[in-house]
Amino acid sequence: MGFVRAVKETTPYDGQKPGTSGLRKKVTVFKQPRYVENFVQATFNALGEKVKGSIIVVSGDGRYFSKDAIQIIIKVAAANGVKQVWIGQNGLLSTPAVSAVIRNRVGPDGEKATGAFILTASHNPGGPHEDFGIKYNTENGGPALESLTDKIFSITKTINEYYIAEGIADVDISECGTSTFSGPDGPFSVVVFDPTEDYVNLMKHIFDFGAIKSLLSRPDFSFCYDALHGVAGIYAQKIFVDELSADPSFLLNCVPKEDFGGGHPDPNLTYAKELVHRMGLGKTDPIEEIPEFGAAADGDADRNMVLGKRFFVTPSDSVAIIAANAVGAIPYFEGGLKGVARSMPTSAALDVVAKALNLKFFEVPTGWKFFGNLMDAGMCSVCGEESFGTGSDHIREKDGIWAVLAWLSILAHRNSQAPSGGKLVTVEDIVRVHWATYGRHFYTRYDYENVDAGAAKELMAYLVSLQSSLSDINRIIKDVNPDVPSVVKGDEFEYKDPVDGSVSKHQGIRFLFEDGSRLVFRLSGTGSEGATIRLYIEQYQSHTSKIGIESQVALAPLVEIALKLSKMEEFTGRSSPTVIT
Ligand code: G6P
Ligand code: ZN
Numbered sequence: 001m002g003f004v005r006a007v008k009e010t011t012p013y014d015g016q017k018p019g020t021s022g023l024r025k026k027v028t029v030f031k032q033p034r035y036v037e038n039f040v041q042a043t044f045n046a047l048g049e050k051v052k053g054s055i056i057v058v059s060g061d062g063r064y065f066s067k068d069a070i071q072i073i074i075k076v077a078a079a080n081g082v083k084q085v086w087i088g089q090n091g092l093l094s095t096p097a098v099s100a101v102i103r104n105r106v107g108p109d110g111e112k113a114t115g116a117f118i119l120t121a122s123h124n125p126g127g128p129h130e131d132f133g134i135k136y137n138t139e140n141g142g143p144a145l146e147s148l149t150d151k152i153f154s155i156t157k158t159i160n161e162y163y164i165a166e167g168i169a170d171v172d173i174s175e176c177g178t179s180t181f182s183g184p185d186g187p188f189s190v191v192v193f194d195p196t197e198d199y200v201n202l203m204k205h206i207f208d209f210g211a212i213k214s215l216l217s218r219p220d221f222s223f224c225y226d227a228l229h230g231v232a233g234i235y236a237q238k239i240f241v242d243e244l245s246a247d248p249s250f251l252l253n254c255v256p257k258e259d260f261g262g263g264h265p266d267p268n269l270t271y272a273k274e275l276v277h278r279m280g281l282g283k284t285d286p287i288e289e290i291p292e293f294g295a296a297a298d299g300d301a302d303r304n305m306v307l308g309k310r311f312f313v314t315p316s317d318s319v320a321i322i323a324a325n326a327v328g329a330i331p332y333f334e335g336g337l338k339g340v341a342r343s344m345p346t347s348a349a350l351d352v353v354a355k356a357l358n359l360k361f362f363e364v365p366t367g368w369k370f371f372g373n374l375m376d377a378g379m380c381s382v383c384g385e386e387s388f389g390t391g392s393d394h395i396r397e398k399d400g401i402w403a404v405l406a407w408l409s410i411l412a413h414r415n416s417q418a419p420s421g422g423k424l425v426t427v428e429d430i431v432r433v434h435w436a437t438y439g440r441h442f443y444t445r446y447d448y449e450n451v452d453a454g455a456a457k458e459l460m461a462y463l464v465s466l467q468s469s470l471s472d473i474n475r476i477i478k479d480v481n482p483d484v485p486s487v488v489k490g491d492e493f494e495y496k497d498p499v500d501g502s503v504s505k506h507q508g509i510r511f512l513f514e515d516g517s518r519l520v521f522r523l524s525g526t527g528s529e530g531a532t533i534r535l536y537i538e539q540y541q542s543h544t545s546k547i548g549i550e551s552q553v554a555l556a557p558l559v560e561i562a563l564k565l566s567k568m569e570e571f572t573g574r575s576s577p578t579v580i581t
Contacts, residue, residue, distance in 0.1 A: 002182045003167035005079040009160065010034045016042070016156035018149040019525050022135025024121045027065045030132045034162070036072045040117065041162035042155040043136050044080045046148060050114050052081035052185065055107050059086075059093035059195065060119030061231040061265075061300040063126030064258040066091045069119055069134070071170045074190055079163035081185040086113060088195030091173050092256060094231045094301035095120060096402065097199040099141035099395035105198050114139060122526070123266035123298035127259035142372035142396030195231075196238040199401075203239060206332040206394055207405045208412075213244050215412040220424045222291040223250045225404065226275040228265040229257040232297035235401050250291070252278070260299060267296035267305035267388055267400070268581045269312060280310040293411065293427055297400035303388040304400040306407050308427025314443050316347035319384025321434050322406045324353045326382060329413035330406060332394065333381060341371055341383040344493045344508055345520045345536040347441040350384065356438065365495045365507035366522065372396040373499045386445060386536065388581075432548075439542030442554040446535040446577035447524075448568070456523055456531035459571040463509045463521055464492065466565070473511070473565065480564050481557050485515045493520075511565070516540040519562045533572065535562055 013032070016023055016039050023039055030036060044051050058073045060066050070091050077085050084107060093101065098116045106112060115138050121131035136144045136152070144152075171179050171190045180189040203209075215221055225240060227233035233254030240246040252274060253261065264271040269281070276282070280290040294307035306313040313321070323340045326333040339360030342350045354361035360379060364370035368389065374380035375393040384390040389398035390406070407427070414425040448456075466473060467490035474486045493507040508522035517539040524532035537558050541547055546554075562568075569575050 001168065003078060003165040003188075005184050006164050006166045007161050008034075008037070008164055010038055010162055012157050012159050013038055017153045018135070018144070021122055021143065021526055022118065022133050024124065024131055024133035024526070027128055027130060027132045030065055030069070036069050036134070037076055037162045037164065038156060038159050039134060039152075040073050040076045041080070042152050042159055043117075044076070045155050045159075046151040047115070053083045054114035055084040055086060055111060056082050057086045057093070057098055057101050057113050057116035058119070059088040059091050059098065059116075061094070062090065062092045062256040062258060063120065063132060063260070063299060064128055064130070065132045066119045066258075067173070069132070070173060073117055074171055075165040075168055076162060078165035078168060078181065078183055078188045083186075083188065085190045087173050087190060087192050089173065089176055089192055091119070092231050092234060093118075093195045094199070094235060094400075095122075096302055096391075096395055096397045096399035097195060097235070098137060099397040100198045100202045102137060102139065102141040103395060104202060112139075118300070120300040122300050123264070123303060125260060125264050126299065127262070130259070137396075140372060140376055140396050143369050145369060196235055199235060200238055200243065202394060203402065203405060204243075206330065206402070207409055208331050209243060211412040211416065212405065212408045215408060215415060216240075216244050216246050218415075218424065221293070222289070224252055224275060224278050224291040224294045225250055225254070226252040226267070226272055226294070226296040227254045227256075227301070228263055228267065228272060228296060228298065229253045229255065229260040230265045230297055230299035230301060231256050232301035232400055235301060239401060239405070265299035267298050267303050268579065269305075270579045270581070272296040272305060275307070279307045281307065281312060292424060293407070295404045295407070298388070301400045302398045304390060304403040305388055306403065306427070308431070311428040311431070313427065313431055314347070314386070315384060315388045315390065316342070316349050316386050316441060316443050317431060317434070318403065318407075319346070319382065319390050320349035320353045320438070321410070321430060322384070322390065322403070323350060323359070323382045324357070324434060324438070325410045325413070326406070329409045332392070337381040338378055338393070339374065339380040341374055341380045343367070343370075343385040343387075344495075344510075345445075345522065345534070346384065346386040347443040347538045348516070348518075348540065349438070349441040352438045362498070365493065365504050366525065368396075368398055370495070370497065373497055377499045379498070386443070435547045436544060439540060440547045442539045442541060442551045444537050444551060444555050444559070445581045446537070446559070447579040447581075448533040448535075448572055448574050449578040450530040451533055451572045451574065453531040455571050455573075456533050459533065459566055459568070460509065460521065460523060462571070463566055467491065467509070476565055477561055480561055484557050484561055485513045485517065487511050488514045517558060519558065519565070521566060535566070535568075535577075537562055
């Protein structure tokens with residue numbers, strides 16, 4: 001079959017600015033005529049020379065509108081001289097799997113993909129009236145850096161034409177196989193492949209599947225994995241059930257749905273309700289058969305939440321515990337860790353591990369791309385964020401299933417060291433031993449979602465102005481609660497990338513207390529409506545007698561200070577947050 005390249009006139013759309021995680025808007029916005037075409041053409045224009053003869057990956061979390069977008073992108077790619085488009089069967093590929101495909105999959109002549117359009121709005125709901133997104137990832141498998149996304153945005157503002165292949169019928173993406181067409185630049189093909197293949201191979205190379213399999217086969221071990229109807233389900237089925245022989249009843253919501261079953265595919269204590277219930281959190285009455293281990297993923301499977309029986313592992317603790325246990329439990333890290341990193345609002349639990357193990361340590365702004373730079377330079381092996389993202393340098397995205405396999409590996413390793421025939425070493429045991437060794441960082445995050453954008457800006461500006469006087473800050477604190485330690489420093493976080501020297505400013509407002517406690521305020525970069533204010537509250541405790549108290553109890557005084565200091569209710573009109581994690 002042949003096609004011709006048609007040049008179509010277009011006019012720019014406002015606001016096609018890719019954020020931290022790509023262009024994310026309501027489906028109704030994406031459905032406007034030429035909206036997808038403009039953005040994809042602008043991306044190809046920004047990539048320039050690299051496009052002709054390249055291989056481009058296109059797939060995502062399977063949310064509503066993905067299938068339409070895939071057909072459009074195939075045609076725009078063909079007309080721009082792309083040689084091959086690689087698509088996961090049914091248009092599915094998790095974000096970490098895309099990263100693995102870009103880095104590892106090879107074409108017929110041994111060539112690799114140049115980049116990928118990932119079709120996802122991550123943890124945001126999906127459906128005709130919900131969110132869609134397009135994110136471009138580059139050669140290293142990571143999200144495009146700001147230099148590229150700025151260029152794309154500036155092109156979208158003046159775009160007046162796009163190319164599209166005419167004469168190509170819609171490609172059947174429900175079956176694996178190759179469709180080839182002849183075009184003005186030579187043959188063009190669409191390759192549909194098994195979306196689990198590259199990713200599963202990579203996981204087998206990183207982890208000891210035999211050891212995990214033995215853990216899963218213990219009669220006293222049970223597990224529940226909730227994919228929240230996102231794309232993680234297909235990987236969970238393949239890895240946990242087909243490869244590791246887990247009981248299929250361990251899988252919850254593992255069939256991907258275009259609208260995530262009407263839910264909010266975000267793995268946290270608020271939205272992963274069914275899992276939280278099964279794991280017995282918030283209940284004191286004895287429930288039969290609570291699984292020993294629970295985990296969930298977001299829509300595109302890069303986020304994770306880890307739970308034990310009636311026990312929540314904070315993401316900040318999770319990365320610290322993985323870093324502390326990686327060598328010995330995970331074959332990929334046999335040679336040691338090159339370094340570790342966390343985002344600024346993430347608790348300092350990882351810092352303590354880095355210090356104790358004498359590891360290179362980095363504190364970066366929120367956003368996975370900052371880790372990517374460190375990893376490309378060989379400076380970081382394990383990293384994580386409070387926003388339920390954990391990962392390593394095996395790819396350049398955070399990785400939800402990887403985090404679960406890391407935890408299963410640690411559980412398997414600890415149990416293999418325990419006396420045989422003894423009681424199971426649980427998630428809670430591992431966390432409590434960690435706290436006893438390194439101290440505990442009590443941590444919570446308050447989210448005020450969909451706040452008036454002007455009010456949110458005013459609150460942030462007020463906090464910055466407050467920071468000019470430490471004595472004013474401490475006066476407010478002492479008035480509220482004289483027992484709370486003083487603030488010794490207030491600033492806006494700024495980061496100079498040690499690899500490329502770039503400087504990122506205004507990355508969050510920090511109040512640092514003399515006992516190491518912290519309050520951080522930042523505006524979310526991923527919302528699609530109004531503004532979301534995030535308040536992060538952290539307190540370090542190394543006294544063994546105090547480590548076991550309830551997190552909400554330990555943090556209550558700091559929460560009160562944070563709300564008073566920021567005049568949260570006055571600015572936002574909200575007396576309580578929408579989500580607490
Ligand atoms: C995405 C990024 C993460 C980041 C998170 C922050 O998930 O991939 O690296 O931590 O957004 O979101 P926020 O809404 O707090 O800006
Ligand atoms: Zn995600």
